[in-house]
Amino acid sequence: MNTKTGLILILIALNILAVIVGISIGPAKISVKDIFSVLSGNENISEAKTVKDIIFQIRLPRTILAMLVGSSLAVAGCSMQALFRNPLADPYIIGVSSGASVGAATVFLLGIATGINIMAGAFLTAVLTALVVYRIGVVRGRAPVYTLLLAGVAMASFLSGVTSFLIYMAGEDMSKVIFWIMGGFWTASWDKVKIAVLPMIFSLTFVLLNSWNLNAILLGEEHAMSVGIDVEKFKRRIIVSSALLTSSAVAVSGVIGFVGLIIPHMMRIISGADHRILLPASLLFGSAFMPFVDVIARNVIEGELPVGIITAMLGAPFFLYLLRRGRM
Amino acid sequence: MILDIRDLRVKLGSSEILKGVTFRVRDGDMVALLGPNGSGKSTLLRTIFGILRPEAGVVYLDGKKITEMSVTEIAKEIGYLPQETSEPELRVLDVVLLGRTPYMEGLRLPHKSDIELARRALKKVGLDGFENRPFTSLSGGEKQKVFLARVFAQDSKILLFDEPTSHLDISSQIDIMEIIRESVKDRRSALIAIHDINLSASFCNKIMMIKNGRVVHAGTPEEVITPHNIRDVFRADVDVRKHAGRIYLVPKIARSPDKGKRVHIICGGGTGREVIYMLDEMGYTVSAGVLNTLDSDWEAINEIGGEVVAEAPFSPVSPESHEENLKLIEKSDLVILSSIPVGKGNLLNLKAAFKSALQGKLLIVESTPFSERNFYGEEAERIYRQTLELCRWVVRDVKDIRGMLNEILG
Numbered sequence: 001m002n003t004k005t006g007l008i009l010i011l012i013a014l015n016i017l018a019v020i021v022g023i024s025i026g027p028a029k030i031s032v033k034d035i036f037s038v039l040s041g042n043e044n045i046s047e048a049k050t051v052k053d054i055i056f057q058i059r060l061p062r063t064i065l066a067m068l069v070g071s072s073l074a075v076a077g078c079s080m081q082a083l084f085r086n087p088l089a090d091p092y093i094i095g096v097s098s099g100a101s102v103g104a105a106t107v108f109l110l111g112i113a114t115g116i117n118i119m120a121g122a123f124l125t126a127v128l129t130a131l132v133v134y135r136i137g138v139v140r141g142r143a144p145v146y147t148l149l150l151a152g153v154a155m156a157s158f159l160s161g162v163t164s165f166l167i168y169m170a171g172e173d174m175s176k177v178i179f180w181i182m183g184g185f186w187t188a189s190w191d192k193v194k195i196a197v198l199p200m201i202f203s204l205t206f207v208l209l210n211s212w213n214l215n216a217i218l219l220g221e222e223h224a225m226s227v228g229i230d231v232e233k234f235k236r237r238i239i240v241s242s243a244l245l246t247s248s249a250v251a252v253s254g255v256i257g258f259v260g261l262i263i264p265h266m267m268r269i270i271s272g273a274d275h276r277i278l279l280p281a282s283l284l285f286g287s288a289f290m291p292f293v294d295v296i297a298r299n300v301i302e303g304e305l306p307v308g309i310i311t312a313m314l315g316a317p318f319f320l321y322l323l324r325r326g327r328m
Numbered sequence: 329m330i331l332d333i334r335d336l337r338v339k340l341g342s343s344e345i346l347k348g349v350t351f352r353v354r355d356g357d358m359v360a361l362l363g364p365n366g367s368g369k370s371t372l373l374r375t376i377f378g379i380l381r382p383e384a385g386v387v388y389l390d391g392k393k394i395t396e397m398s399v400t401e402i403a404k405e406i407g408y409l410p411q412e413t414s415e416p417e418l419r420v421l422d423v424v425l426l427g428r429t430p431y432m433e434g435l436r437l438p439h440k441s442d443i444e445l446a447r448r449a450l451k452k453v454g455l456d457g458f459e460n461r462p463f464t465s466l467s468g469g470e471k472q473k474v475f476l477a478r479v480f481a482q483d484s485k486i487l488l489f490d491e492p493t494s495h496l497d498i499s500s501q502i503d504i505m506e507i508i509r510e511s512v513k514d515r516r517s518a519l520i521a522i523h524d525i526n527l528s529a530s531f532c533n534k535i536m537m538i539k540n541g542r543v544v545h546a547g548t549p550e551e552v553i554t555p556h557n558i559r560d561v562f563r564a565d566v567d568v569r570k571h572a573g574r575i576y577l578v579p580k581i582a583r584s585p586d587k588g589k590r591v592h593i594i595c596g597g598g599t600g601r602e603v604i605y606m607l608d609e610m611g612y613t614v615s616a617g618v619l620n621t622l623d624s625d626w627e628a629i630n631e632i633g634g635e636v637v638a639e640a641p642f643s644p645v646s647p648e649s650h651e652e653n654l655k656l657i658e659k660s661d662l663v664i665l666s667s668i669p670v671g672k673g674n675l676l677n678l679k680a681a682f683k684s685a686l687q688g689k690l691l692i693v694e695s696t697p698f699s700e701r702n703f704y705g706e707e708a709e710r711i712y713r714q715t716l717e718l719c720r721w722v723v724r725d726v727k728d729i730r731g732m733l734n735e736i737l738g
Contacts, residue, residue, distance in 0.1 A: 085414065140341075212436035215418060216426050222410035223475075225379055227482065228403030228430035272462070273417035 004277050007270060011284035015067070022063030022291035023055055025299060030054065062188035065196065066294045066307075067287035069185075069253045070263075072200050072245040074286025077260030078267075078279055079207050079238050082214040084145045091246040091260035094152040094239065098159035099129025100250040101181050105166035108173045108180075115187060118180065119195065119251045126247035129155060134239055142232055145221075148239075182306030183254030185294050192252045199248045203241035204283060210238065211275035218273060256290075256308045258315025263289060266318075329390050329405065329485040330354055331376070331517065336385035338368075338375050338541075345371040347541040348385070353486065357517040358509055360528030363538035364562055369521035370411060372538070373488045376519070377408045389486070403430040407479035411490040420466070421459040423474050424449055427481030442481075449477040453507050469500025476507060487511065487518040493527060505531040526576045529553050537561045549575055567631065584611035589737045592616065592660035592684075594653075594677050598624040599666040602726050603693070608632040610733065615660065617653040618645045618677055644673035650680065657684050661737055664729070665692045665715075669701035670708045678711050685718035691729065691736070692722045 024030045030051055038052050076091035084093065092098070103125030107117050133155050137148035167177050207214075213234055216224040221231050249256070267281040290307075293314070297307045331353040338346040345368045353359055361369045374380045376387050378394050387394040389405050397405075407427075416423060427449065428442040438446075450458060453473040458466070463474060472492060479487060489508065493501040501524065509531050512518050522528050528535060528549070535552040537545040539561045545552045553575055558566050565580040591607050593600045593616045600616060601624055607614045617637030619626040629636045637652045639645060645653075653676075657663055663684035670678050684690040698712050716722070721736065723729055 209435060212426075212429070212432070215416070215422065216429060218414065218416035218418065219423065219426065219475075219478075220410065220412040220414040222374075222379065222408075222412045223414065223426075223478075225399060226377065226403060226408040226410060227426050227478075228400035230399050268417065272419070274419070274422055 004271065007277070007281055008284065011281060011288065014288040015284060018067070018288040018291040019063055021295055022066065023059045025295050026054070026059060028054055057190075058188075061190045061193050062185050062294065063291045065188040065193050065252060066185050066290040068193070068196055068200050069249040069256065070259060070286035070288070070290025071204065071283040072249045072286070073256065073260035074263040074267075074282040074289075075204055075207055075279060076242040076245040076249075078264035078275070078282045079214060079242050080260075081264055082217050082273075082275065083235060083238055083242075084149060085218065085220070086145075086149070087265065088261075089149075090258075091242060091249075092156070092255070092257075093149065094133045094243065095129040095155040095159065096126045096243055096246040097250055097255040097257075098156040098163065100126035100247065101163040101255060102129075102159050102166065104180050104254075105163050105170065105177045108177045109166055109170050113173070113176070115189075115192075119192070123247050123251035126250055127243060129159065130239065130243035130247070134236070143235055143239075179306060180254050181308075183256035183308035183311075184297060184304065184306045185253055186298070186304055188252075196248045196252045199244045203244045203248075206241045207238065207245075208279050208283070210234070211279050214238070214275040214279075215273075254306070254308065256311055258311045258319070259286065259290065262315045262318050329517070330388075331486050331519070332388040332391075333376065334386050334388070336372070336375060336387065337383045338371055338380055339383045340371065340380075344383070345541050346375065346382075349538075349541070349543055350385075351536060351543060351546065353517045353519055355485075355515050355517055356512060357534055358512045358532045359517070359519045359534040359536060360532040361519060361521040361536050361538060362523075362525060362528060362561070367538045367561075368541045369538055370490050373408065373490050373519065373521055374410075376488060377406055378402050400430045403482060403484070405484050406486045406488060407482045407484040408488040409475055409479050409490060409492060411494075415464050418463050419459065420450070420455065420461050420463055420474050421446055423463050424477045424481050427478040430482065445483065446477070446481045449480040450474075452480055452511070453477045454503070467500075469496050469503065472496060472500065472504060473507070476504065480511060485516050487516060489518065489520045489522075491521055491523065493522065493524060501527060525553060525558070529575050529577075553577070555580075569631070570627075581609055583609055586613070587611040587737070589613065589662070590615065590660040591737075592656050592663045593625075593629075593666065594663065594668070594681050594684075595619070595625045595666040596623060596668045596674060596677070599668050599693075600625040600664075601628040603664055603666060603729065604628045604632060604634070606726070606730065607733075608634070610730070612733075612737075615656045617656055618649045618674070618680075642673075645676040647676070650676040653677070653680050654683060657687075660684075661689065662733075663690050665690060665719075666726075667693055667695045667701065669703055670698075670712070671703040675704055675708060675711075678708060678715070682711055682715045682718070685715045688718075688720060690715070690719040690721075691732075692716065692719050693726055693729070694722055694724060695726070 020032060023035055024032060034051055038055055073091050080089040080091060080093050081087060100122040103121035104118050107113050107121040133151045136151040137143045139147060167174055170177050213229055216227055216229055225231050263286045264282045267278055267285055271277045271281050293307055293310050297305045297310050334350050336346050336349040349372060363369050375382055424446040425438050428438060453476050455473055493504050505527055508518050535549050536543050537552060537557060545557045553568055555566055555568055558564055566577045567580050568575055568577055590613045593603055595616060596619055604614055615635040616629040619636060619638050620641050621638045622641050626638055637649050639649055657680060665681040681690060702708050
């Protein structure tokens with residue numbers, strides 16, 4: 001067995017562990033034994049109905065949603081880092097998160113803040129922002145990465161101004177908007193999983209199938225063209241799938257930072273930059289990492305902490321560590 | 329495969345970069361594209377590969393228009409190494425394998441034959457056994473060779489290189505040009521944008537000079553690389569010299585103003601070159617004799633346009649030439665005898681030196697003892713001793729002359 005297969009197997013095991021931990025830890029403790037007996041249809045344990053409800057209606061959709069979001073952010077971050085050939089690139093580089101925040105804040109401000117409305121508002125503005133950034137970035141039929149990058153940065157700072165304004169105007173709902181922006185899975189439900197799963201699986205598959213072309217992009221855009229890749233078309237497609245992944249993730253869970261930045265870096269240190277292994281590894285690690293962080297978020301204090309706080313508090317020190325190690 | 333470029337015009341924004349470029353590249357050609365920064369070399373290569381669309385004009389590949397081909401089709405026929413540098417954190421073999429991309433449809437899974445071709449390409453650039461090394465751990469020269477292997481793995485007939493040797497040390501530069509020349513032998517052709525004129529003169533069989541978006545000079549290195557053309561295209565003053573059948577440039581050092589003094593040099597067999605160039609640079613009028621034509625001293629005096637008395641190759645100095653030599657000596661303010669070997673053929677030159685010593689204007693350069701270069705016998709030894717005694721200045725090294733000249737000639 002080579003190291004790549006080994007890495008993937010370890011990551012799969014980590015995912016299984018993440019599901020078990022995600023289901024068993026919470027205000028009501030459920031033992032591993034109970035999980036297995038409920039999952040295997042044995043309803044003879046005490047309070048079988050309640051345990052079943054907690055597992056299937058609350059913890060399982062929440063864990064699955066966290067896995068989807070984690071893998072989407074990790075893969076989107078990984079492909080953005082390749083496309084921009086910049087270690088600082090992350091899924092939000094083309095303005096998706098600030099766009100989503102404006103959308104969500106608007107929904108709160110309009111007083112129509114139902115779950116589905118927030119989701120739709122965030123998703124639409126996120127996708128729209130990515131589109132606008134791309135349009136601005138296109139110069140004479142090409143989208144040079146540095147203009148995209150700068151367009152993204154400029155757009156993000158403009159939109160965060162708008163968001164701050166909206167938060168200021170939100171009055172009583174102010175804390176709700178801020179809480180939403182910080183990101184978390186407390187509103188997870190099967191409905192959210194159902195809505196997010198399709199664009200996510202579709203985009204994840206697309207990006208994974210393009211691992212080879214992403215490797216070519218690492219050499220530079222002209223190198224990639226010189227081996228016969230239609231770089232502009234490819235870039236557009238990768239940006240669209242990353243925007244879809246990120247917008248879906250943000251729509252269902254708010255703005256969870258650092259995950260899309262650090263997970264690809266961690267996997268790159270272990271597996272190298274070959275996207276044929278790096279992308280699946282990032283996907284699997286992202287999907288295992290997020291439920292763990294979520295477990296911390298909902299157990300570390302009375303009530304619940306937004307996941308984004310924890311990822312930032314874990315992510316930033318790690319980021320600095322990478323910087324000092326000179327791997328960036 | 330023939331690359332045929334006709335009246336190519338390319339605009340970037342509002343400025344016209346290429347203003348009608350026409351040329352052909354055939355199998356076996358290794359063409360250097362010379363020109364100052366901004367003359368349009370890279371633009372030309374990028375247009376040929378189809379990255380830029382020409383405003384007018386056509387690039388034909390064996391009669392097929394490049395604009396009607398897909399990027400994959402082009403990549404199978406043309407290997408293009410851009411100037412862009414990068415540090416992909418990939419294994420060396422994975423970088424080379426990217427060259428097989430045009431042949432890998434769909435999911436792009438490399439076939440066994442692709443891996444075999446990539447390995448062979450690595451071997452071709454001399455990086456056997458580097459397959460599993462991380463690309464980032466290589467030296468600059470090795471990285472460029474890996475990129476070359478990537479291009480070779482593409483197995484295309486026409487190769488375009490954009491400054492493949494820039495930022496590399498001299499041995500890597502030579503390696504890279506050697507590798508390209510080897511690959512061209514195999515029914516391929518290469519077009520190389522390059523700044524190093526000497527390197528291109530040594531390796532390429534054709535040279536094209538571009539200036540302001542036009543090909544202004546084209547032909548063999550001897551035809552194209554001339555001081556006139558270099559001044560025309562690069563605005564630089566150079567001398568073009570020849571060594572072992574190859575030409576090379578040396579920058580012209582600003583010549584001192586004419587000092588109005590004549591120096592005659594009795595030399596031969598390359599013993600006088602250095603003095604000839606040095607005195608010319610210092611602003612003296614230099615003459616030499618008696619030399620054999622094609623002798624490297626003869627080439628040097630011709631190059632600076634000095635007067636010279638010469639015999640046919642391997643012929644002895646005739647009495648007539650000797651007389652003429654004495655006339656030049658008569659006109660000169662100083663005569664320099666270099667460390668020439670003396671034999672039957674040039675004993676008269678030694679006698680000419682003796683005469684100048686009598687006139688009190690001889691300087692002898694004695695870098696090797698006379699006994700070691702005396703192939704005539706006792707008579708030569710005797711004349712040399714007398715000359716030495718009469719002469720006023722003797723130096724061991726040519727460089728010592730520089731400091732003495734002002735004193736001698738005032």
